[in-house]
Amino acid sequence: MENSKILVVDDDAKLRDLLVRYLGQQGYTVDTLPDARELQRKLARNRPDLMVLDVMMPGEDGLAVVRRLRAQGEMVPVIMLTARGEDIDRILGLEMGADDYLPKPFNPRELVARIQSVLRRHNATPALAARHEEGDAIEFGPFTLHLGRRELTHQDKVVTLTSAEYAVLAVLASHPRRPMTREQLMEMALGKGNGESLDRSIDVHISRLRRALDTDEGGPRYIQTVWGYGYVFVPDGAPRE
Structure with a gap:
């Protein structure tokens, strides 16, 4: 959905820059963070419509972030980015309350498709x-x-x-x-x-x-x-x- 605000939280600076450019070209407004230290303040001041969150980050990792947010009642949609080959990170992410996941490396077009799908579900369940x-x-x-x-x-x-x-x-x-x-x-x-x-x-x-x-x-x-x-x-x- 164009004009939606996307927050990308990932410690990979090159990936953040890539997603800012690519998602911006698709009509999204994109903000970024290198880790979760300023996440609470960002959610309070400029709440995104969806968050793209890396699992493997310095400090508080993505799984802990999702668990904390859901425990606080914060239901902003989250797509997890998982770098490991095992399914365990993906399953744990969903168990913590993530809406979807995408394994790295990924095609940016696939991320856009996941974002669109999650936003549709969040705003109105398809066909229901x-x-x-x-x-x-x-x-x-x-x-x-x-x-x-x-x-x-x-x-x-x-x-x-x-x-x-x-x-x-x-x-x-x-x-x-x-x-x-x-x-x-x-x-x-x-x-x-x-x-x-x-x-x-x-x-x-x-x-x-x-x-x-x-x-x-x-x-x-x-x-x-x-x-x-x-x-x-x-x-x-x-x-x-």
Whole structure:
């Protein structure tokens, strides 16, 4: 989305300069930081629409930054840049509350595509929000999913979700008792095609949603596993036979 403000936090000066030029050419307003020391002040004074955050930085690393921001209730969308070859950094980033990730080295066009996708999810879940009025809602247990407002509440208190978590929950809740594969959720909620269908990010988003929804003990209630297939949303939380 043109004119959106992007904050790039990365200790690689050449990469920062490259992204300032390239993202600027795509219509974005770009600001940068070499590390997280001034991040809190930057968020307060000139809040970005999205943050591109490197995992490996001196001082406070990207994973710690995301964990701290989410613990404070700060839900600015975050795309993590991961340099390592293992999946662990990417999975940990999502578990901490990142919206998406991109492994280094990357094509700047791919970053633009990820930015556009995350901003679309953050502003309006694709194909879902456009169909809903302000008062449209799905109630289950003590929760209400306000589709028009793109908000989840628990006994009238807002539950903080990332844009990806909300999108996954909205798709599942809009298809109650219908088992859905990971591939279907990747495409319908996150807008990612079959080339990324084996991405473990869906499992991470489901895990985080379950921690938010299952406020008592006894295992997953509302988002249940369909073994060998995927997941299903059960509004009453009753065990499936």
